[in-house]
Amino acid sequence: MSQYNLFGRKPLQYADISEISCTACGWCAKFCPMGCIQQRSDGFYTVDEPQCIGCGKCKKNCFWDAIEMIRRTHEEASR
Ligand code: SF4
Ligand code: SF4
Numbered sequence: 001m002s003q004y005n006l007f008g009r010k011p012l013q014y015a016d017i018s019e020i021s022c023t024a025c026g027w028c029a030k031f032c033p034m035g036c037i038q039q040r041s042d043g044f045y046t047v048d049e050p051q052c053i054g055c056g057k058c059k060k061n062c063f064w065d066a067i068e069m070i071r072r073t074h075e076e077a078s079r
Contacts, residue, residue, distance in 0.1 A: 010077045011054035013069045015047045021066035028058035028067060 017028075017037075024044045029037040036051035037058060047058075059067040 010050075010072060010079070011052065012074070012077050013054035013056075013071045014049050014052040015054070015056070015058050016049075016068050016070050017045055017047055018066045018068065019044060021064050023064055023066070025063075028062050031057040031061045033057065 015037075022044055024039075026039065026045060029035075029039070029045060033055060034051050034053055036048040037045055038048060040046050054069065056069055059069055
């Protein structure tokens with residue numbers, strides 16, 4: 001899969017789900033406009049990072065604060 005999302009560049013941040021805090025409820029996935037939060041075979045959820053636009057909707061809607069937004073530098077985002 002391409003490292004670029006549909007906007008043609010990497011966003012300055014992306015979501016990362018903590019395997020320790022996540023309860024595998026799947027609630028965050030209902031808010032993702034990119035549909036890039038997917039359930040793994042073990043039941044937990046993960047973000048398809050190249051498709052994430054960094055909007056933060058998943059983080060705002062996670063009751064367990066299991067999602068962290070990871071910032072990229074401008075250099076990383078333009079690669
Ligand atoms: S809403 Fe939070 S706890 Fe639920 S699946 Fe998403 S990251 Fe995990
Ligand atoms: S930050 Fe936005 S695009 Fe990225 S996984 Fe969360 S809801 Fe989806």
